[in-house]
Amino acid sequence: MSEVKKIAVLGGDGIGPEVVGEALKVLQKTEELFGYKFETEHGLFGGIAIDEKGTPLPQETLDLCKSADAVLLGAVGGPKWDNNSKELRPETGLLGIRKELGLFSNIRPANVFDCLKEASTLKPEVLEGTDLIVVRELTGGIYFGEKFRREGANGEEAVDTCAYSVQEIERIARQAFDIAMTRGKKLASVDKANVLETSRLWREVVIRVAEEYPEVELEHILVDNCAMQLLRRPSSFDVIVTENMFGDILSDEAAMLTGSIGMLSSASLGEGSFGLYEPVHGSAPDIAGQEISNPIATILSVALMFRLTFGYHDAAKSIEDAVEEVLNAGNRTTDIAVDKSKALSTSQMGDLIIAAMKK
Numbered sequence: 001m002s003e004v005k006k007i008a009v010l011g012g013d014g015i016g017p018e019v020v021g022e023a024l025k026v027l028q029k030t031e032e033l034f035g036y037k038f039e040t041e042h043g044l045f046g047g048i049a050i051d052e053k054g055t056p057l058p059q060e061t062l063d064l065c066k067s068a069d070a071v072l073l074g075a076v077g078g079p080k081w082d083n084n085s086k087e088l089r090p091e092t093g094l095l096g097i098r099k100e101l102g103l104f105s106n107i108r109p110a111n112v113f114d115c116l117k118e119a120s121t122l123k124p125e126v127l128e129g130t131d132l133i134v135v136r137e138l139t140g141g142i143y144f145g146e147k148f149r150r151e152g153a154n155g156e157e158a159v160d161t162c163a164y165s166v167q168e169i170e171r172i173a174r175q176a177f178d179i180a181m182t183r184g185k186k187l188a189s190v191d192k193a194n195v196l197e198t199s200r201l202w203r204e205v206v207i208r209v210a211e212e213y214p215e216v217e218l219e220h221i222l223v224d225n226c227a228m229q230l231l232r233r234p235s236s237f238d239v240i241v242t243e244n245m246f247g248d249i250l251s252d253e254a255a256m257l258t259g260s261i262g263m264l265s266s267a268s269l270g271e272g273s274f275g276l277y278e279p280v281h282g283s284a285p286d287i288a289g290q291e292i293s294n295p296i297a298t299i300l301s302v303a304l305m306f307r308l309t310f311g312y313h314d315a316a317k318s319i320e321d322a323v324e325e326v327l328n329a330g331n332r333t334t335d336i337a338v339d340k341s342k343a344l345s346t347s348q349m350g351d352l353i354i355a356a357m358k359k
C-alpha cells in the first residue's frame with residue numbers, strides 16, 4: 001500500500017479551473033490503475049481569492065501548499081483585475097507563492113510530437129528532432145527587484161531594478177547542468193552580457209560552474225540571437241538555462257515549436273522534492289468559459305509531478321504515452337486542430353486521455 005500524497009489544488013482564474021479539472025481526472029485514473037493514493041485539497045488563489053478574501057495569496061492557501069507534497073496550479077489573472085494596484089493583482093500572488101515556497105527553478109520542456117508538426121508554423125524539416133527544455137530562474141531578476149516611481153527631469157518616471165547574486169546564478173546553473181547530464185549533455189546559457197551587468201555576472205558564474213561538468217558542451221548565446229535561433233535551428237538545443245524574464249519570453253516562443261502554448265507543461269522546484277506544477281500558459285480570458293481550452297499542458301504537468309516529486313515513473317509514462325496515442329489518432333482541441341470544425345472540447349480531450357492510460 002503506497003503512502004497518501006497530499007496535493008494542494010489551486011484552479012485559479014479563467015481556463016485554470018477547467019484544465020485542472022481534467023488533470024484531477026488523471027489523478028483519479030492513476031489511483032485506479034496503479035494503486036497510488038492522492039489526497040487533494042482546493043485553495044483560493046489569484047483573482048478569485050482577491051474577490052473572496054481580498055488578497056491573491058491568502059495565508060490559508062500558502063499554509064495549505066506548505067503542508068502538501070506538491071501543488072497543482074491552473075492559471076491566474078484576467079481583465080477584471082488588470083487595473084488593480086500591485087497588491088491586488090493575481091500575478092502578484094503568483095510571484096509571491098513562487099518566492100514563499102522557494103521555487104527558484106522552473107523547468108519547461110518543449111518536445112515536439114511528430115503528429116503535431118502540422119500545427120506548428122515552422123516547416124516539419126526544421127522541427128525534426130526538436131526536444132528541448134527551458135530552465136528558467138524563477139525567484140530573482142527584474143521580477144523581484146526594487147520597483148518605484150519618481151519625479152525625473154522630464155516628469156514622472158518608473159524604475160524596475162534587476163539584481164542577481166552569485167549564489168542565485170550558481171544554483172540554477174547547477175540544476176541546468178544536472179538536467180543536461182541526464183539528456184543530450186548540451187547546455188545553452190542565454191544572457192545579454194553585451195549590455196547587462198547581471199548578465200556579465202551570469203556568464204562568469206556559468207563558466208565557473210561548467211568546470212564541474214566537463215562532459216557538458218556549453219554554448220553562450222545572447223537572448224536576441226537565441227530568440228531567432230529557436231526558430232531557425234530548434235533541434236540544435238537540448239537544455240537552455242536563463243534568467244527569469246528571458247525564460248518567460250523564450251518559453252512562450254518554444255511553445256510554438258510544439259504547436260500551441262496549450263501543450264507546454266512546467267515544474268517549479270526548490271532544493272528538495274517538493275514542487276509546484278502548472279501549465280506555462282495563462283488564464284486565456286479570450287476563450288475562458290467556452291470549454292475549448294487544451295488540457296494537455298496541465299495533464300503533462302501531472303506527469304512531471306509524478307516523475308520529479310513522487311518518483312512515480314510508471315504512472316508518468318502512462319500519461320505521456322496516452323497523450324501521444326490520443327494525438328496520433330488525430331484528436332485535437334481547437335488550438336492544435338488544422339480542421340477547427342472537428343475540434344474536441346476540453347473534457348472530451350481529457351476523457352480520451354484517461355481512457356488511453358494503461359498500466
Ligand SMILES: NC(=O)c1ccc[n+]([C@@H]2O[C@H](COP(=O)([O-])OP(=O)(O)OC[C@H]3O[C@@H](n4cnc5c(N)ncnc54)[C@H](O)[C@@H]3O)[C@@H](O)[C@H]2O)c1
Binds near residue numbers: 075077079282295297
Ligand atoms: N502562470 C499563470 O498563471 C499565467 C501565465 C501567463 C499569463 N497569465 C495571466 O493570464 C492572463 C492572460 O494572459 P495572456 O493572454 O497574455 O496569455 P495566455 O497564455 O493566457 O493566452 C495567450 C493565448 O494563448 C491561448 N491559450 C492559452 N492557453 C491555452 C490553452 N490551454 N488552450 C488553448 N489556447 C490557449 C489563449 O486563448 C490566448 O489566445 C493575464 O492576466 C496574464 O497575466 C498567467
Ligand SMILES: CC(C)[C@H](C(=O)O)[C@@H](O)C(=O)O
Binds near residue numbers: 077095280282
Ligand atoms: C503571469 C506572469 C506573472 C507569469 C510570469 O511572468 O512568470 C507567467 O507569464 C508565467 O510564465 O508563468
Ligand SMILES: [Mg+2]
Binds near residue numbers: 248249252280
Ligand atoms: Mg509567461
